[in-house]
Amino acid sequence: METAVASPEKASAIKGRPREFCADAALAAALRVFWSKGYEGTSLTDLTEAMGITRPSLYAAFGNKEALFRKALDLYEQEKLCYISASLDQPTAREVARHLLWGSMENQTSSCEPHGCLGVISAVACGVEAESIRRDVLERGKVARVALIQRLERARAEGDLPADADVEGLTSFLYAIVQGMAVQAGAGATREDLIRLIDTSLLMWPSK
Secondary structure, eight states: OOOOOOOHHHHHHHHTOOOSSOHHHHHHHHHHHHHHHHHHHOOHHHHHHHHTOOHHHHHHHHOSHHHHHHHHHHHHHHHHOHHHHHHHTSSSHHHHHHHHHHHHHHHHTOTTSOSSOHHHHHHTOOSTTTHHHHHHHHHHHHHHHHHHHHHHHHHHHTTSSOTTOOHHHHHHHHHHHHHHHHHHHHTTOOHHHHHHHHHHHHHTSOOO
């Protein structure tokens, strides 16, 4: 029996055939799944169903689950965490803190997205499979933490914070509030609940 051989032109057309799905839309769908279920709680079936693609298409476009998560995390940082850099541009340390907490709260309670924080959800992952993901999330978090410390150190040097202010302690305080809000939002806390938490937290902010 003769085997049909595709012509070079036909083979080239098949090889160069464009994807039948929008990679950006598929990645956004994957982000929502990871954000809702966390890295460990998300299966490949969850992802392919949400993205509307097959497993071979997922592997071809994004790599494995770990690689896809890192791409989703990049998208999350670009689209959902822009409030962090905006916070650092605020004129006073108190406004930096307020903007950071409000930005986090808005992000965690959006009616259009899953509640909670993708970074916090994934940082507490503890399985062997998720260990490299956890390390990556924590390393990314260190970059933002250093930037916040530097901004508060500048505020102290300019007299905007007391000379004896513990900048690293204040940074840890803000991180604890942000992470606590993420956990509470994921557990069903309302926007009003978190606003009350922010207001109470700011009452403890040091005065000049």
